[in-house]
Amino acid sequence: MLNKCVKNLFVFSVLFSNFSxxxxxxxxxxxxxxxxxxxxxxxxxxxxxxxxxxxxxxxxxxxxxxxxxxxxxxxxxxxxxxxxGLMDIHIHLVGSTKVSKEGIRKVALDRAKGIRALQGYLYSGVTSVYDSGNVPEYIFELREQERAGEISSPRIFAAGGIVTYPGSHGSGAGATLLNEWPSAIPALDKHLSWKPDMVKLTLEERGWGARPLIPLLPLSLMEEIIRYTNYEGVRTTAHAASELRAMQAIYAGVDSLSHPVITGPISDKFAPFMAIKQTPMATTLTIGENYSRLVEHPEFLEQALYQATFTKEEISQLKTEQRDKYKDATWTWWMKLMTPIAQENIRKINEAGGILALGTDKSSGPAVHREMELLVKAGIPIADVIRIATLHGAKFLGKDRELGSISAxxxxxxxxxxxxxxxxxxxxxxxxxxxxxxxxxxxxxxxxx
Ligand SMILES: [Zn+2]
Known part of the structure; x- marks a missing residue:
């Protein structure tokens, strides 16, 4: 087929130079x-x-x-x-781990579940996702299959395992733990050999909300990791939840932020600062809001997009077991309290001219639509929300020359x-x-x- 096409092209191109x-x-x-x-x-x-x-x-x-x-x-x-096409630049694709009865998260691959979620994104109009931390062998195999056209899926960009300090945020299944420089280089090389589209770091000691303190990635180590990674031609993103840590991550050289400021209202200087730096920041409102939404308004699962992309079993599990779990969690009500604060922080950064990119930190196509609703409810003009969900996602990934807008x-x-x-x-x-x-x-x- 291809040969015939090439042959015809050769014959005709002699006659018509524009023929393709x-x-x-x-x-x-x-x-x-x-x-x-x-x-x-x-x-x-x-x-x-x-x-x-x-x-x-x-x-x-x-x-x-x-x-x-x-x-x-x-x-x-x-x-x-x-x-x-919509872009979600912060997901963790389901189907790689399971929480045991003792509450420990373990690697347990369920590819069918992951592929179903990927189809749900595409069904919902999402044509690119960035997986911001997952089991490497799981997500990179799916990425390969997507790029080979073997599965129906949005474009997959992926971090693979999270890179952080032992005991810090994100140091669970699949993580690359780095202790000090330069002895960390071989482990970082091994991490980079997966060819991540962007390396995900965390700068988070918790100690806010309902979460006790944990170790923090030292800033000097973070700087070395980012410099080394960038020199290998790879971008970085960092989980940071407070204004201080977000600013420190930017000065350590990070290329994007994986979350908005969620620990409290930003200072008057932070929004103009984000406009000056032009560091893309993910919006991730849906993850914080989804707990109380499920407890208080489980009827959202009746919406057409959820019905089309979740199995009956998944919907019933969410409405019963999952809902009961969320009801009793302090985190649910903390995040309900903090979501309007994060919304206002985001609105101010958008108004000042900072670059926000849509991320849900969830694992479903319909969640992308919820994120857009929450951005509109924050007071952001709809035209801006569409740019946040498209072109700015491409900027976040460093792919805005190829993706993100309808341009020749x-x-x-x-x-x-x-x-x-x-x-x-x-x-x-x-x-x-x-x-x-x-x-x-x-x-x-x-x-x-
Ligand atoms: Zn995340």
């Missing part, structure tokens, strides 16, 4: 759609998008030429809305919506079509129920 095999075989054109391109600029009506192979070739108001239209599949966009020259990841998300962010749930890497996704195959 791909153009004749499978261009995709979206016609007359309202475009919200992810950059934050105003929506544009009656736009036409030409997708050639995996790339966005042209975005324009006028129609395409005859040769561009020849053989192309046309999607009629009249009355519909086009946004870039970028990879064709996008979602067609039946109603206007700028009027109500809930309209982003009215998904008509998902396109990943230039291919229309068959969503009917991704539904669970």
């Amino acid at each position: 095999c791909l153009a004749a075989q499978g261009n995709l054109i979206i016609k007359d759609i309202t475009l919200i391109d992810g950059t934050g600029r105003a929506a544009m009506s009656n736009m036409n998008i030409l997708i050639e192979g995996e790339m966005i070739k042209k975005v324009q108001g006028s129609d395409f030429s005859k040769s561009e239209r020849r053989g192309a599949r046309i999607i009629k966009g009249k009355g519909k809305y086009l946004i870039p 020259g970028k990879l064709a990841d996008m979602v067609i919506l039946d109603s206007d998300p700028l009027l109500d962010i809930n309209n982003a749930k009215h998904i008509n079509t998902v396109i990943k890497n230039g291919q229309v996704v068959d969503r009917s195959k991704l539904r669970i129920q």
Whole structure:
């Protein structure tokens, strides 16, 4: 098939210099759609998008030429809305560990569960995820399968195991524990041999909320790890929960922050500081809010996206066992108290011009829609929320030259919506079509129920 294509291309290219095999075989054109391109600029009506192979070739108001239209599949966009594929830059894919009866988390691989969650992301319009800490052999195998086109999944970017100090936050299953420099180099080399898309560090001694103090990664060691990792061509991100630790992580050289400030209100100087530094910060409101939401409003699980992407057993487990567990946890009510504070911190950083990127710290497609709702409830304009959920996610990953907006020259990841998300962010749930890497996704195959 490919040989024939190449041969034809050779013969025809002598006659027509512009002829391309791909153009004749499978261009995709979206016609007359309202475009919200992810950059934050105003929506544009009656736009036409030409997708050639995996790339966005042209975005324009006028129609395409005859040769561009020849053989192309046309999607009629009249009355519909086009946004870039959503990105969740903080997940921990389910299916790698299980908590034992004694409450200890152990490695227990359940790939079917993980693949189901990945399908749920794609079904929900999420075309890229960054797994911010997982069992390396589990997540990197899935990443390989996704890149080979063997599984239906959003693009997978992954940290692998978390890198931190013995006993500190995140030093559980799969973690790489580093003690001191330079004796830590062989262990860090081994970690980097997995080819993580971004190394995840933690700068967290707890001692806030309902959590007792634990050891903290020393800043001098953190600096060495970041310098070494960056010199290997890999970006870094850090878990930090307070203004002080977030600022220290930035000065240690970190490339992004995995959480907003959640321990209390930020000072007046922090939002302008984040605008100056332009260090992308993940929003992760959903993780904190999900505990009390499940206790107080379990009916959210009746929403169409949850019903389509969770099994009946998962929903019933959440409504019973999980809900009972959350009801009695101090953490549930602490996080309920702190969520509005984190929302206000985030709103201020956005208003000042800092870069926020959508992350849920959860493991499901519908959670991405909840995160957008919580950002809108924080008082952030919807147009900004869409940019936070798309282009800023790509910036967080250092991939904004290839992903994150609907612009010529970028990879064709996008979602067609039946109603206007700028009027109500809930309209982003009215998904008509998902396109990943230039291919229309068959969503009917991704539904669970
Ligand atoms: Zn996390």
